[in-house]
Amino acid sequence: MKIVTQQILGGPDVLHTAEAPRPEPGPGEVLIALGATSLNSVDRKLRDGTVTHFGAPPFTLGFDISGRVVASGDDAVHPVGSEVFGMAHTATGTYSEFVAAPARALALRPPGLDDLRAAALPTAGLTAWQALDLAAVREGEHVLIHGGSGGVGHLAVQLAVLRGARVTATARTTNSDFLRHLGAGQVIDYTAIAFDEILSEVDVVLDFVGGDYGRRSVSVLAADGRYIGAQAANTPDDPRVRSVTGRPSASMLRRLGELVVEGSVRVHIDRVLPLSDAAQAHAFAENTQLRGKLVLTPWT
Incomplete structure:
Protein backbone atom coordinates (compact mmCIF):
# COMPACT_ATOMS: atom_id res chain seq x y z
CA MET A 1 0.00 0.00 0.00
CA LYS A 2 1.03 3.63 -0.42
CA ILE A 3 1.88 5.88 2.52
CA VAL A 4 3.27 9.37 2.96
CA THR A 5 6.39 9.21 5.09
CA GLN A 6 9.53 11.16 5.98
CA GLN A 7 13.05 10.10 6.87
CA ILE A 8 14.11 13.36 8.52
CA LEU A 9 12.50 16.32 10.24
CA GLY A 10 12.14 19.47 8.19
CA GLY A 11 10.03 21.46 5.78
CA PRO A 12 7.25 20.21 3.51
CA ASP A 13 9.76 18.78 1.03
CA VAL A 14 10.70 15.96 3.45
CA LEU A 15 7.32 14.32 2.75
CA HIS A 16 7.27 11.63 0.05
CA THR A 17 5.22 8.64 -1.05
CA ALA A 18 6.53 5.15 -0.27
CA GLU A 19 5.30 1.56 -0.18
CA ALA A 20 4.56 -0.22 3.10
CA PRO A 21 2.94 -3.51 4.18
CA ARG A 22 -0.78 -3.32 4.75
CA PRO A 23 -1.42 -3.40 8.53
CA GLU A 24 -3.49 -6.07 10.27
CA PRO A 25 -6.09 -4.91 12.79
CA GLY A 26 -5.40 -6.01 16.36
CA PRO A 27 -7.94 -6.70 19.12
CA GLY A 28 -10.51 -3.92 19.24
CA GLU A 29 -9.23 -2.42 15.98
CA VAL A 30 -10.61 -2.13 12.47
CA LEU A 31 -8.77 -1.74 9.18
CA ILE A 32 -10.10 1.20 7.16
CA ALA A 33 -9.72 1.81 3.44
CA LEU A 34 -9.05 5.54 3.37
CA GLY A 35 -11.71 7.76 1.84
CA ALA A 36 -10.10 11.00 3.01
CA THR A 37 -7.99 12.53 5.76
CA SER A 38 -7.22 16.14 6.60
CA LEU A 39 -4.32 18.37 7.52
CA ASN A 40 -4.09 19.79 11.04
CA SER A 41 -1.57 22.22 12.47
CA VAL A 42 -0.14 19.46 14.64
CA ASP A 43 0.82 17.56 11.48
CA ARG A 44 3.13 20.37 10.46
CA LYS A 45 4.62 20.59 13.97
CA LEU A 46 5.30 16.85 14.04
CA ARG A 47 6.87 17.03 10.59
CA ASP A 48 9.37 19.73 11.55
CA GLY A 49 10.03 18.50 15.11
CA THR A 50 8.28 21.31 17.00
CA VAL A 51 6.15 18.53 18.53
CA THR A 52 7.91 15.23 19.30
CA HIS A 53 4.93 12.95 20.01
CA PHE A 54 5.93 10.52 17.22
CA GLY A 55 9.61 10.47 18.17
CA ALA A 56 12.27 10.36 15.47
CA PRO A 57 11.42 9.63 11.82
CA PRO A 58 10.50 7.66 9.85
CA PHE A 59 6.80 8.04 10.58
CA THR A 60 3.51 8.78 8.85
CA LEU A 61 1.47 11.83 9.79
CA GLY A 62 -2.26 12.21 10.20
CA PHE A 63 -5.01 11.82 12.80
CA ASP A 64 -8.28 12.34 10.93
CA ILE A 65 -9.92 9.63 8.87
CA SER A 66 -13.07 8.80 6.97
CA GLY A 67 -13.45 5.53 5.11
CA ARG A 68 -14.83 2.00 4.95
CA VAL A 69 -14.02 -0.89 7.30
CA VAL A 70 -12.43 -3.72 5.28
CA ALA A 71 -11.27 -5.97 8.15
CA SER A 72 -11.81 -6.13 11.90
CA GLY A 73 -9.94 -7.56 14.86
CA ASP A 74 -11.41 -9.38 17.82
CA ASP A 75 -13.96 -7.39 19.84
CA ALA A 76 -14.13 -4.57 17.27
CA VAL A 77 -17.44 -2.72 17.46
CA HIS A 78 -17.75 -1.84 13.75
CA PRO A 79 -18.26 -4.72 11.29
CA VAL A 80 -16.74 -5.00 7.82
CA GLY A 81 -18.52 -2.69 5.40
CA SER A 82 -19.21 0.05 7.96
CA GLU A 83 -18.61 3.64 6.87
CA VAL A 84 -16.77 5.30 9.74
CA PHE A 85 -14.95 8.50 10.62
CA GLY A 86 -12.92 9.63 13.56
CA MET A 87 -9.75 10.84 15.20
CA ALA A 88 -7.36 7.90 14.97
CA HIS A 89 -4.43 8.10 17.38
CA THR A 90 -2.36 5.36 15.77
CA ALA A 91 1.33 4.61 15.50
CA THR A 92 1.06 4.52 11.71
CA GLY A 93 -0.81 7.76 10.94
CA THR A 94 -3.62 8.33 8.45
CA TYR A 95 -1.72 9.56 5.38
CA SER A 96 -2.07 5.99 4.15
CA GLU A 97 -4.22 3.85 1.85
CA PHE A 98 -5.20 1.62 4.77
CA VAL A 99 -5.31 2.53 8.47
CA ALA A 100 -5.66 0.26 11.51
CA ALA A 101 -7.44 2.22 14.24
CA PRO A 102 -9.23 1.62 17.56
CA ALA A 103 -12.85 0.95 16.67
CA ARG A 104 -14.21 2.65 19.80
CA ALA A 105 -12.63 5.95 18.73
CA LEU A 106 -14.67 5.91 15.52
CA ALA A 107 -18.27 6.86 14.79
CA LEU A 108 -20.51 5.56 12.04
CA ARG A 109 -20.67 8.14 9.26
CA PRO A 110 -24.30 9.29 9.06
CA PRO A 111 -26.10 9.28 5.71
CA GLY A 112 -25.63 12.64 4.05
CA LEU A 113 -22.11 13.22 5.40
CA ASP A 114 -19.55 12.66 2.63
CA ASP A 115 -15.95 11.52 3.12
CA LEU A 116 -14.51 15.01 2.60
CA ARG A 117 -16.50 16.74 5.33
CA ALA A 118 -16.26 13.71 7.61
CA ALA A 119 -12.46 13.72 7.33
CA ALA A 120 -12.32 17.47 8.01
CA LEU A 121 -14.40 17.22 11.17
CA PRO A 122 -12.72 15.00 13.84
CA THR A 123 -9.67 16.81 15.26
CA VAL A 244 -7.18 21.92 25.72
CA THR A 245 -5.97 19.15 23.44
CA GLY A 246 -8.57 17.45 21.26
CA ARG A 247 -9.13 13.84 22.26
CA PRO A 248 -11.10 11.06 20.53
CA SER A 249 -14.77 10.70 21.46
CA ALA A 250 -17.08 8.59 19.31
CA SER A 251 -20.24 9.89 21.00
CA MET A 252 -19.24 13.53 20.61
CA LEU A 253 -18.21 12.95 17.01
CA ARG A 254 -21.51 11.24 16.28
CA ARG A 255 -23.36 14.34 17.49
CA LEU A 256 -21.11 16.63 15.45
CA GLY A 257 -21.88 14.57 12.35
CA GLU A 258 -25.59 14.90 13.02
CA LEU A 259 -25.28 18.68 13.39
CA VAL A 260 -23.52 18.89 10.03
CA VAL A 261 -26.11 16.74 8.26
CA GLU A 262 -29.02 18.74 9.69
CA GLY A 263 -27.34 21.97 8.62
CA SER A 264 -26.73 23.43 12.08
CA VAL A 265 -22.95 23.32 11.56
CA ARG A 266 -21.09 23.92 8.33
CA VAL A 267 -17.69 22.34 7.64
CA HIS A 268 -15.86 24.64 5.26
CA ILE A 269 -13.25 23.01 3.03
CA ASP A 270 -10.70 25.44 1.65
CA ARG A 271 -8.93 23.01 -0.65
CA VAL A 272 -8.79 19.30 -1.57
CA LEU A 273 -5.54 17.69 -2.71
CA PRO A 274 -4.46 14.06 -3.25
CA LEU A 275 -1.93 12.54 -0.86
CA SER A 276 0.53 12.47 -3.74
CA ASP A 277 0.63 16.26 -3.22
CA ALA A 278 1.08 16.10 0.58
CA ALA A 279 4.22 18.25 0.44
CA GLN A 280 2.37 20.85 -1.63
CA ALA A 281 -0.53 20.77 0.86
CA HIS A 282 1.78 21.42 3.80
CA ALA A 283 3.54 24.23 1.94
CA PHE A 284 0.19 25.81 1.05
CA ALA A 285 -1.00 25.62 4.67
CA GLU A 286 2.20 27.26 5.91
CA ASN A 287 2.15 30.09 3.40
CA THR A 288 -1.59 30.81 3.27
CA GLN A 289 -4.17 31.39 5.96
CA LEU A 290 -6.64 28.60 5.35
CA ARG A 291 -10.33 29.31 5.61
CA GLY A 292 -11.60 26.16 7.26
CA LYS A 293 -9.87 22.88 6.43
CA LEU A 294 -7.56 21.34 3.83
CA VAL A 295 -8.58 17.78 2.97
CA LEU A 296 -6.36 15.04 1.52
CA THR A 297 -7.72 12.24 -0.64
CA PRO A 298 -6.10 8.94 -1.72
CA TRP A 299 -3.56 8.80 -4.50
CA THR A 300 -4.94 9.30 -8.01
Whole structure:
Protein backbone atom coordinates (compact mmCIF):
# COMPACT_ATOMS: atom_id res chain seq x y z
CA MET A 1 0.00 0.00 0.00
CA LYS A 2 1.03 3.63 -0.42
CA ILE A 3 1.88 5.88 2.52
CA VAL A 4 3.27 9.37 2.96
CA THR A 5 6.39 9.21 5.09
CA GLN A 6 9.53 11.16 5.98
CA GLN A 7 13.05 10.10 6.87
CA ILE A 8 14.11 13.36 8.52
CA LEU A 9 12.50 16.32 10.24
CA GLY A 10 12.14 19.47 8.19
CA GLY A 11 10.03 21.46 5.78
CA PRO A 12 7.25 20.21 3.51
CA ASP A 13 9.76 18.78 1.03
CA VAL A 14 10.70 15.96 3.45
CA LEU A 15 7.32 14.32 2.75
CA HIS A 16 7.27 11.63 0.05
CA THR A 17 5.22 8.64 -1.05
CA ALA A 18 6.53 5.15 -0.27
CA GLU A 19 5.30 1.56 -0.18
CA ALA A 20 4.56 -0.22 3.10
CA PRO A 21 2.94 -3.51 4.18
CA ARG A 22 -0.78 -3.32 4.75
CA PRO A 23 -1.42 -3.40 8.53
CA GLU A 24 -3.49 -6.07 10.27
CA PRO A 25 -6.09 -4.91 12.79
CA GLY A 26 -5.40 -6.01 16.36
CA PRO A 27 -7.94 -6.70 19.12
CA GLY A 28 -10.51 -3.92 19.24
CA GLU A 29 -9.23 -2.42 15.98
CA VAL A 30 -10.61 -2.13 12.47
CA LEU A 31 -8.77 -1.74 9.18
CA ILE A 32 -10.10 1.20 7.16
CA ALA A 33 -9.72 1.81 3.44
CA LEU A 34 -9.05 5.54 3.37
CA GLY A 35 -11.71 7.76 1.84
CA ALA A 36 -10.10 11.00 3.01
CA THR A 37 -7.99 12.53 5.76
CA SER A 38 -7.22 16.14 6.60
CA LEU A 39 -4.32 18.37 7.52
CA ASN A 40 -4.09 19.79 11.04
CA SER A 41 -1.57 22.22 12.47
CA VAL A 42 -0.14 19.46 14.64
CA ASP A 43 0.82 17.56 11.48
CA ARG A 44 3.13 20.37 10.46
CA LYS A 45 4.62 20.59 13.97
CA LEU A 46 5.30 16.85 14.04
CA ARG A 47 6.87 17.03 10.59
CA ASP A 48 9.37 19.73 11.55
CA GLY A 49 10.03 18.50 15.11
CA THR A 50 8.28 21.31 17.00
CA VAL A 51 6.15 18.53 18.53
CA THR A 52 7.91 15.23 19.30
CA HIS A 53 4.93 12.95 20.01
CA PHE A 54 5.93 10.52 17.22
CA GLY A 55 9.61 10.47 18.17
CA ALA A 56 12.27 10.36 15.47
CA PRO A 57 11.42 9.63 11.82
CA PRO A 58 10.50 7.66 9.85
CA PHE A 59 6.80 8.04 10.58
CA THR A 60 3.51 8.78 8.85
CA LEU A 61 1.47 11.83 9.79
CA GLY A 62 -2.26 12.21 10.20
CA PHE A 63 -5.01 11.82 12.80
CA ASP A 64 -8.28 12.34 10.93
CA ILE A 65 -9.92 9.63 8.87
CA SER A 66 -13.07 8.80 6.97
CA GLY A 67 -13.45 5.53 5.11
CA ARG A 68 -14.83 2.00 4.95
CA VAL A 69 -14.02 -0.89 7.30
CA VAL A 70 -12.43 -3.72 5.28
CA ALA A 71 -11.27 -5.97 8.15
CA SER A 72 -11.81 -6.13 11.90
CA GLY A 73 -9.94 -7.56 14.86
CA ASP A 74 -11.41 -9.38 17.82
CA ASP A 75 -13.96 -7.39 19.84
CA ALA A 76 -14.13 -4.57 17.27
CA VAL A 77 -17.44 -2.72 17.46
CA HIS A 78 -17.75 -1.84 13.75
CA PRO A 79 -18.26 -4.72 11.29
CA VAL A 80 -16.74 -5.00 7.82
CA GLY A 81 -18.52 -2.69 5.40
CA SER A 82 -19.21 0.05 7.96
CA GLU A 83 -18.61 3.64 6.87
CA VAL A 84 -16.77 5.30 9.74
CA PHE A 85 -14.95 8.50 10.62
CA GLY A 86 -12.92 9.63 13.56
CA MET A 87 -9.75 10.84 15.20
CA ALA A 88 -7.36 7.90 14.97
CA HIS A 89 -4.43 8.10 17.38
CA THR A 90 -2.36 5.36 15.77
CA ALA A 91 1.33 4.61 15.50
CA THR A 92 1.06 4.52 11.71
CA GLY A 93 -0.81 7.76 10.94
CA THR A 94 -3.62 8.33 8.45
CA TYR A 95 -1.72 9.56 5.38
CA SER A 96 -2.07 5.99 4.15
CA GLU A 97 -4.22 3.85 1.85
CA PHE A 98 -5.20 1.62 4.77
CA VAL A 99 -5.31 2.53 8.47
CA ALA A 100 -5.66 0.26 11.51
CA ALA A 101 -7.44 2.22 14.24
CA PRO A 102 -9.23 1.62 17.56
CA ALA A 103 -12.85 0.95 16.67
CA ARG A 104 -14.21 2.65 19.80
CA ALA A 105 -12.63 5.95 18.73
CA LEU A 106 -14.67 5.91 15.52
CA ALA A 107 -18.27 6.86 14.79
CA LEU A 108 -20.51 5.56 12.04
CA ARG A 109 -20.67 8.14 9.26
CA PRO A 110 -24.30 9.29 9.06
CA PRO A 111 -26.10 9.28 5.71
CA GLY A 112 -25.63 12.64 4.05
CA LEU A 113 -22.11 13.22 5.40
CA ASP A 114 -19.55 12.66 2.63
CA ASP A 115 -15.95 11.52 3.12
CA LEU A 116 -14.51 15.01 2.60
CA ARG A 117 -16.50 16.74 5.33
CA ALA A 118 -16.26 13.71 7.61
CA ALA A 119 -12.46 13.72 7.33
CA ALA A 120 -12.32 17.47 8.01
CA LEU A 121 -14.40 17.22 11.17
CA PRO A 122 -12.72 15.00 13.84
CA THR A 123 -9.67 16.81 15.26
CA ALA A 124 -10.99 20.31 14.58
CA GLY A 125 -14.54 19.62 15.67
CA LEU A 126 -13.61 17.70 18.81
CA THR A 127 -11.08 20.35 19.85
CA ALA A 128 -13.69 23.09 19.41
CA TRP A 129 -16.39 21.16 21.28
CA GLN A 130 -14.07 20.18 24.14
CA ALA A 131 -12.77 23.75 24.46
CA LEU A 132 -16.34 24.99 24.89
CA ASP A 133 -17.06 22.23 27.41
CA LEU A 134 -13.92 23.07 29.39
CA ALA A 135 -14.98 26.71 29.48
CA ALA A 136 -18.54 25.71 30.46
CA VAL A 137 -19.91 28.31 28.06
CA ARG A 138 -23.36 29.49 29.06
CA GLU A 139 -26.16 31.17 27.13
CA GLY A 140 -25.68 34.91 26.82
CA GLU A 141 -21.95 34.90 27.57
CA HIS A 142 -19.47 36.85 25.44
CA VAL A 143 -16.99 34.47 23.79
CA LEU A 144 -13.88 35.78 22.01
CA ILE A 145 -12.42 33.31 19.49
CA HIS A 146 -8.95 33.83 18.07
CA GLY A 147 -8.28 32.26 14.69
CA GLY A 148 -11.99 32.29 13.97
CA SER A 149 -11.72 31.48 10.27
CA GLY A 150 -9.35 28.51 10.71
CA GLY A 151 -10.12 24.81 10.90
CA VAL A 152 -10.92 24.71 14.62
CA GLY A 153 -12.02 28.33 14.88
CA HIS A 154 -14.79 28.29 12.28
CA LEU A 155 -16.37 25.29 13.98
CA ALA A 156 -15.96 26.82 17.45
CA VAL A 157 -17.78 29.96 16.27
CA GLN A 158 -20.79 27.93 15.19
CA LEU A 159 -20.83 25.67 18.25
CA ALA A 160 -20.62 28.68 20.57
CA VAL A 161 -23.54 30.31 18.77
CA LEU A 162 -25.54 27.08 19.14
CA ARG A 163 -24.97 27.33 22.89
CA GLY A 164 -26.47 30.84 22.87
CA ALA A 165 -23.21 32.73 23.24
CA ARG A 166 -22.43 36.15 21.77
CA VAL A 167 -19.34 35.61 19.62
CA THR A 168 -16.52 37.97 18.69
CA ALA A 169 -13.84 36.55 16.38
CA THR A 170 -10.42 37.84 15.37
CA ALA A 171 -9.61 37.39 11.68
CA ARG A 172 -8.59 39.33 8.61
CA THR A 173 -11.18 41.61 7.02
CA THR A 174 -11.38 39.25 4.04
CA ASN A 175 -12.96 36.68 6.38
CA SER A 176 -15.48 39.05 8.01
CA ASP A 177 -18.46 38.11 5.85
CA PHE A 178 -17.60 34.42 6.15
CA LEU A 179 -17.58 34.60 9.95
CA ARG A 180 -20.68 36.74 10.20
CA HIS A 181 -22.49 34.18 8.06
CA LEU A 182 -21.42 31.52 10.59
CA GLY A 183 -22.92 33.58 13.41
CA ALA A 184 -20.17 35.84 14.74
CA GLY A 185 -21.67 39.12 15.89
CA GLN A 186 -18.37 41.01 15.72
CA VAL A 187 -15.19 40.43 13.72
CA ILE A 188 -12.00 42.28 14.65
CA ASP A 189 -9.32 42.62 11.98
CA TYR A 190 -6.22 41.84 14.03
CA THR A 191 -3.99 43.45 11.39
CA ALA A 192 -5.65 46.83 11.97
CA ILE A 193 -7.05 46.81 15.51
CA ALA A 194 -5.61 45.49 18.78
CA PHE A 195 -8.43 43.47 20.34
CA ASP A 196 -7.10 44.14 23.86
CA GLU A 197 -7.50 47.88 23.35
CA ILE A 198 -11.22 47.71 22.54
CA LEU A 199 -12.53 44.69 24.50
CA SER A 200 -12.98 44.12 28.22
CA GLU A 201 -15.01 41.96 30.59
CA VAL A 202 -15.01 39.03 28.15
CA ASP A 203 -16.49 35.86 29.68
CA VAL A 204 -14.54 33.29 27.65
CA VAL A 205 -11.54 33.38 25.32
CA LEU A 206 -10.87 30.42 23.03
CA ASP A 207 -7.35 30.89 21.70
CA PHE A 208 -6.44 28.90 18.59
CA VAL A 209 -3.50 31.19 17.76
CA GLY A 210 -1.29 31.23 20.85
CA GLY A 211 1.95 33.16 21.33
CA ASP A 212 1.43 36.73 22.53
CA TYR A 213 -2.33 36.31 22.27
CA GLY A 214 -2.27 34.46 25.58
CA ARG A 215 -1.14 37.31 27.81
CA ARG A 216 -3.23 39.84 25.91
CA SER A 217 -6.35 37.68 26.09
CA VAL A 218 -6.14 37.20 29.85
CA SER A 219 -6.01 41.00 30.19
CA VAL A 220 -9.51 41.35 28.68
CA LEU A 221 -11.17 38.66 30.81
CA ALA A 222 -13.87 39.38 33.34
CA ALA A 223 -13.02 38.54 36.94
CA ASP A 224 -14.77 35.18 36.58
CA GLY A 225 -13.75 34.73 32.94
CA ARG A 226 -12.06 31.67 31.44
CA TYR A 227 -9.20 31.43 28.93
CA ILE A 228 -8.86 28.14 27.03
CA GLY A 229 -5.75 27.77 24.90
CA ALA A 230 -5.13 25.19 22.21
CA GLN A 231 -1.69 26.49 21.18
CA ALA A 232 1.46 27.33 23.10
CA ALA A 233 1.03 30.83 24.51
CA ASN A 234 2.70 33.19 26.96
CA THR A 235 -0.15 33.14 29.47
CA PRO A 236 0.46 34.43 33.00
CA ASP A 237 0.09 32.25 36.09
CA ASP A 238 -3.63 32.75 36.49
CA PRO A 239 -6.34 30.35 37.76
CA ARG A 240 -8.58 31.41 34.87
CA VAL A 241 -6.14 29.86 32.34
CA ARG A 242 -6.55 26.30 31.07
CA SER A 243 -5.42 24.40 27.99
CA VAL A 244 -7.18 21.92 25.72
CA THR A 245 -5.97 19.15 23.44
CA GLY A 246 -8.57 17.45 21.26
CA ARG A 247 -9.13 13.84 22.26
CA PRO A 248 -11.10 11.06 20.53
CA SER A 249 -14.77 10.70 21.46
CA ALA A 250 -17.08 8.59 19.31
CA SER A 251 -20.24 9.89 21.00
CA MET A 252 -19.24 13.53 20.61
CA LEU A 253 -18.21 12.95 17.01
CA ARG A 254 -21.51 11.24 16.28
CA ARG A 255 -23.36 14.34 17.49
CA LEU A 256 -21.11 16.63 15.45
CA GLY A 257 -21.88 14.57 12.35
CA GLU A 258 -25.59 14.90 13.02
CA LEU A 259 -25.28 18.68 13.39
CA VAL A 260 -23.52 18.89 10.03
CA VAL A 261 -26.11 16.74 8.26
CA GLU A 262 -29.02 18.74 9.69
CA GLY A 263 -27.34 21.97 8.62
CA SER A 264 -26.73 23.43 12.08
CA VAL A 265 -22.95 23.32 11.56
CA ARG A 266 -21.09 23.92 8.33
CA VAL A 267 -17.69 22.34 7.64
CA HIS A 268 -15.86 24.64 5.26
CA ILE A 269 -13.25 23.01 3.03
CA ASP A 270 -10.70 25.44 1.65
CA ARG A 271 -8.93 23.01 -0.65
CA VAL A 272 -8.79 19.30 -1.57
CA LEU A 273 -5.54 17.69 -2.71
CA PRO A 274 -4.46 14.06 -3.25
CA LEU A 275 -1.93 12.54 -0.86
CA SER A 276 0.53 12.47 -3.74
CA ASP A 277 0.63 16.26 -3.22
CA ALA A 278 1.08 16.10 0.58
CA ALA A 279 4.22 18.25 0.44
CA GLN A 280 2.37 20.85 -1.63
CA ALA A 281 -0.53 20.77 0.86
CA HIS A 282 1.78 21.42 3.80
CA ALA A 283 3.54 24.23 1.94
CA PHE A 284 0.19 25.81 1.05
CA ALA A 285 -1.00 25.62 4.67
CA GLU A 286 2.20 27.26 5.91
CA ASN A 287 2.15 30.09 3.40
CA THR A 288 -1.59 30.81 3.27
CA GLN A 289 -4.17 31.39 5.96
CA LEU A 290 -6.64 28.60 5.35
CA ARG A 291 -10.33 29.31 5.61
CA GLY A 292 -11.60 26.16 7.26
CA LYS A 293 -9.87 22.88 6.43
CA LEU A 294 -7.56 21.34 3.83
CA VAL A 295 -8.58 17.78 2.97
CA LEU A 296 -6.36 15.04 1.52
CA THR A 297 -7.72 12.24 -0.64
CA PRO A 298 -6.10 8.94 -1.72
CA TRP A 299 -3.56 8.80 -4.50
CA THR A 300 -4.94 9.30 -8.01
